[in-house]
Amino acid sequence: MGSTETKSASADVVDRLWRAYAPFQRGRKTFGDLTSMTTILLLAGFVESVGEPEDEFVKRWARATAEAQIGISPLVDLRAALRSASRHQLFPVPDIDRLDVEFLDGSEGADDVPWAAAFLAALTQGPALAKASLAEVYELLLERHVQEGAFLAGEFYTPRDVVRLLVETAAPRPGDRILDPACGTGGLLAVAAERIAEHGRLDGASFEAHATDRSNPRLAMMNLAIHGVDQPVVSASDPVSLFQHRGTGLVDLVLSNPPFNQRITAHHTVDWPFGQPPESSANFAWLQLAWSRLSEEGFAVMIMPPGAAWSGGREALIRRRMIASGALLAVIALPANLFAPHTAIPVHIWVLARDKSRHLPVGDTESVLFIDASRLGKQVPRQPCTLTTEDIDRISTRFHAWRLSPSATPDEPGFSRSVSHAEIDENDGSLDPRRYVHFDPEQQPAAPDLDLMLDALDRHDGATSSSSRAVQGSLSVCERLTRSGVELPRVSLGLLVKGTRADLFEGSEPGLLFAGPSGSLIRAEDYVDVGIPVVMPKDLTNNDINTASIKYVAERQANDLERFRLHLGDVVLARRGELGRCAVVREEQQGWLCGTGCFVLRPPAELNADYFAAYLRSTEARQWLDAHSTGSMTMKTISLNALSELPVALPDLGVQQAVADAMRQLDEHERRLQEQLALTQQIRRDSLMGLLRS
Structure with missing residues (x-):
């Protein structure tokens, strides 16, 4: 997702933007503000990456930013810049006027978006934006809106760490066709696009997105565009109509966090592959829709409420049929409080396959992987639980290793287990990972070796001391060579x-x-x-x-x-x-x-x-x-x-060489200091348990 420096710069930009925007929240309907902000971010990125000084949208953008800096409403020039940019062949969003973006509607004058001048002035203030990632700025800005209660949507906002886990589990590749039938603000597809771009060209992949909340499509489109998806199209829909109109073809991956326990209508008009879901809950409608859209090689990674794993009645029958037909690859239990403040309940990830035999070796297709990751995550008081990078890697790595060879991948007590269809049937078709993955409280991870940690710290300390002396020596040489006091030409x-x-x-x-x-x-x-x-x-x-x-x-x-x-x-x-x-x-x-x-x-x-x-x-x-x-x-x-x-x-060439050597030594010294700082932080995290167990 970018370097630490880029993330820090992005956080600084978002903090600046929020301070500029916050005073304008009270007494207004703020729902459309985030879409307008996202549109401005998209335009800023397009101006910087594509624009040339002679382009009309670059000139109008420059005028808008100049107006914002002195407190004049920039909306007229912002509108002109956006419309001019949208006519450019490389602009990523088609038919910008149809998106109903607030600041494009000038009918009410400058007061319809009163925060625009302050926001744009903050966006173009200081050098930090040049180091920031606009995609990262968008994600942090959306997160800030959710935390501050300024953004509400029918579909839950999916936290970034959960999004990354789903995408790492799915491992999308260049050329994949990817569907999210309940995309919310488009976060899952945006991160999938980002991952594909890291491993190859994005152009070959295609993205199909639908939103159950009819106010979300325009925001999702902007999000996808900021993340490099060209000409994204997002429509409003529901599982029944999507199932009835499947003429858009099959997909390689489905990634989704659909609304939990949503009521559905007209479900009796659909020929569901595993059985008709109850009217009171669309959970198994979403699962069957995802499965039905998969190609022979495709699989789906879906967030589900935990109740879907053990619910009775009609849902239990559907679940048994899915297992018997080989539609289920894995179920992963996640910690509670990941989705706070919306809900504190833990969630599950279901991984489905259209044809299980295409994903597992011969002889291993009658098994399901269960991962109990409910004890992972980092919990800070009064904050949502978050999955660390190590947690995400541990879960996704275990799933991919199991896919290669379930029989050759040993179970990990307290964390994962490969379970046969027969055993699941003996447990009445329950898919609760806690039933199959047994936690032994006496089995704890080994305490970190403090001696090894301290030895590593000593080695880094020696290296940085040596590096510091080298820097001092290089700078001393420069000082001697330039001591003449003569002003350099x-x-x-x-x-x-x-x-x-x-x-x-x-x-x-x-x-x-x-x-x-x-x-x-x-x-x-x-x-x-x-x-x-x-x-x-x-x-x-x-x-x-x-x-x-x-x-x-x-x-x-x-x-x-x-x-x-x-x-x-x-x-x-x-x-x-x-x-x-x-x-x-x-x-x-x-x-x-x-x-x-x-x-x-x-x-x-x-x-x-x-x-x-x-x-x-x-x-x-x-x-x-x-x-x-x-x-x-x-x-x-x-x-x-x-x-x-x-x-x-x-200066003369001798001094130039000395200065170049000193700068190289400083760069090397900075790198060593960063490594030493990272090691010190690791020791601080891990040493307490080592001390308590020694």
Whole structure:
């Protein structure tokens, strides 16, 4: 979901947005506010990622943000910016006017969205947004609305940790078709899209979403768009009508948290595969709908109330038929209070398969996995229980290992057990994991070894001490080399590149400064799964190129763009967004392409590439770049002509090398300190039980 730094920046942005919005809650109908906020976030992301300075929506966005900064209503320009952006071929939401977004309706003037100026001013304030993830900002903002009681919906809000567990259990892949028949705000499909994007291209996957609360489709559409789903469509529906109109085809995965114990009507008009559910509860209508939509290879991961595992009457009969037909793969019991404040009851996850024999080895199809994770989770007083990353990994890893070979996967006492259909039948078809997974209170996890922890801390302490001495030595060298007291010359980057300052250095050789290809040379449809990496501004972090979400083009197209190939020692600079971001091209990155939104500097002989990268990240350089940029606070842009005027502090090459070495030592020292801090935090979490048991 992103780095710790990105999450921290996103939390800072949301805190700022909420402080701006909160004073406008009282005395108003606030239900549509979240959709309007999400639309503004979507527009902000589109302006930054796609917009060019000459685009009308970029100009209107810049005017709107400027108006908001001085307290003038930005709604007229916001509306114009959104409508202009929606006409762009890459805008992710079709028919924006049909979504009934509040701030698009100007009939009541500026008072219909009184918080807009404060919200937009807070959004574009400070540098934090450039480091934040808009998807993370949306998720945290939705969470804040739920916590503060400002957002209510017929479908429960699914906490992010539970969403991640369902998605990790389903493990969606590029090309999968995924359905959520009760999508709420679209959180499950959004995280599924995010996971697919981490493992391949998102374009091949398709998403089908329906909402039982008719006020949710527009919010879900915006959420999916923010998470990279192109042209999402969400409709309002219910399990009976969805079952009756299944002409949209089969799906590979169903992910859903449908409303619990919802009453249904007209259920008698449907030919249910395992039996007609009772009118008083749609739980087994949702389960049968999910199963009926699956392809032969498909499976479903659904949240259910615990009562569905042992209820009697008509539901017990349906449950037995599902088990006998091999429709059930697993049932996972989760802790209580995960869904607070909506409900404190624990929930179960049901994993269904259309054809169980396609998911389990021959001879193992007559078994069901039960996981009792009810004792997992982190509970803080007066707060919802949360599943940790370790909890999610433990549950999903156990399920996937069992799928590969149930008979070869040993039961884990107190946590998981593989149970035969015969044993389930002996227990009257009950699917309560507690009935099959026996907890032994005397069996506790082994206490952490304090000696090993302290030894590791000693090793880290020695490494950081050595790193600290190296930093001190490098900085001392720099100080000795620059002790002359003579003011360093400031030379414009353009003159350096042209090699016209031979008075400063002997044997001056020119360099090269150029912009990456325009959007017409590399289009969205040109990107492929495997090929030549294309470096974009988002890939530039801490003097390095992050390949986590890097895009590729085919070798043939890269050959046509030969002039944009990167050479060893080039410096790649961001031309928009957070100015000053840059990276030096290393040996393994030779031959990659400079992408749209970047500049490339091929340094002249008198300029050390690592020194220049360090200088670009300095306060002096960043302030100059910000002062000479255009665009909004969230999408600052520097032109090639302006960049050529950047005054570069230029010591001799010996000093440049010393400064570059010192910055490298500082980066390494920072990394070691972060590792030591993480270890210290782990010792703080784990050592108490070791002390009590020693």
